[in-house]
Amino acid sequence: MRIRLLSAVSVAALSVLVLTGCTSAGTESTPEATASASADLCAVAAPTGETAESISVSGEVGQSPTVEFEAPLDIVSAERTVAVEGDGAQITEGAYVSYALAIFDATTGESLQEAGFGGTALPAMQISVGGGPDTFFGCATAGSRLVMTIxxxxxxxxxxxIDVLDVTAADAWCSVSEPxxxxxxxxxxxxxxxxxxIPDADAPExxxxxxxxxxDGEVVESGDNVTVDYLGVTWSDGETFDSSYxxxxxATFPTTGVVSGFQRALEGQTVGSTVLVSMPPACAYGEAGSSTNELAGETLVFVIxxxxxxRGDQ
Structure with missing residues (x-):
């Protein structure tokens, strides 16, 4: 099913280890709630250790890193260290993080793969306590470079x-506006x-x-299992890429199991409603070059x- 969210981490084991799909949760806007959420994320991050701290990383954050360590590394547990501490926004509960990732073989030192560097971040991923990626990202700040041993x-x-390129608060990510x-x-x-x-005009941002x-039916809430009919087309050429019709x-799926733009279009609506949504690449399948999905870089339009x-617990 094409509307289902692909793993935000599209390279190697990080997607297997920590990502089963984005979850959606708003955060209270009070300073106390924000501070508590940050503290919780700080606490669940993997601990530092001698092995992680022995790894030397050079290069600018956001650019492909140069990594040096004495191979083979004897890695018995996950460790994490902040090689560069950024001065941007801090990750809080439910925030979305744009990032870059490089993976190296701890036995040989060989570079296995990398993605998201050089100005094309990987599709943003939501960070929540207990969600999996929290162990890697913790409460890091935008502009930080993290080193993990796995x-x-x-x-x-x-x-x-892992380079933390940008952090967007949960309630600001892919927020909805009128056409x-x-x-x-x-x-x-x-x-x-x-x-x-599709009109002869630039796609909305x-x-x-x-x-x-x-x-006039029940309101769709975050995490609900919704049943919908839908048609999806690309803004660029109006071609249909997926249709339950x-x-x-x-189709039936949880609201938290689809791309952010689709999720935003569903939650808060009522059963029996028909909605039309346009979503930019960042709220769909990412920018071109950031994902292997053929819809990366496309603004998508859905009739739902x-x-x-x-309820998700039913």
Whole structure:
């Protein structure tokens, strides 16, 4: 199913170890709540240790790093050290982090793979206590460079270098606004199948949502399992890339299991509603070059009919 969120970490073991899909949670805006969330994330980060501190990393944050260590490293536990401490925004509960990642073989010192450096960050990932990535990122600040030692989990012991490129608070990430003057239009045929027409205009920079029809059912909440019919097209050429209408049956998934723009379009709406949403690459599948997904770099437009919702714990 094309709307499902691909792992934000698209390289090697980090996606396997720590990412099962983004979760969504707003944070209270009080200073006390923010401080508490930061403290919690600080506490769950992997501890520092002699092995991690023995690794030398050079180069500018955001650029491909040069890593030196005496191989083979004897890595018996995950360790983390902050090689460069940035002066940007701090990661708080639910914040979204844009980052770059390099992975090295701890036995040979060989570079295994890297992504997100040189101005093309990996798709942003949400950081929450207990979510998995919290162990790696903790409460680091934007502009920081983190070094992690990873014990052998089947692919050999590894060394990670993670650059924290940007931090966006949960309530500011992919926030929704009303459509501008140039926005797609939708027509439904006699069978209820939609056709989307893209205007001859630049795509919006943010997530824009238009309620085509307001339902009177239950409100969709974060983490709900929603059943929807949907049609997805690309703004660039208006071509359909996914459609439940074509498959002949609606789809069911948690709101927290889809890309951020789709999630924002669902949560807060009511069952029976039909909405039209446009989302930029950052709120969909990332910028071109940051992901192997063929929709990376594309502004996506979805028509969504909300059929049913159920609490995530039901």
């Amino acid at each position: 014990p052998d989990a089947g692919s050999g012991a590894q060394v990670y270098v 501008g003057d140039a926005f797609p239009t939708v027509e439904f045929d006699a069978d209820g199948n939609p056709t989307v027409t 943010g997530v824009e949502v238009e309620v085509l029809e307001a339902g 074509e498959r002949g049956e609606p 009919e909300i059929v049913e919702t159920a």
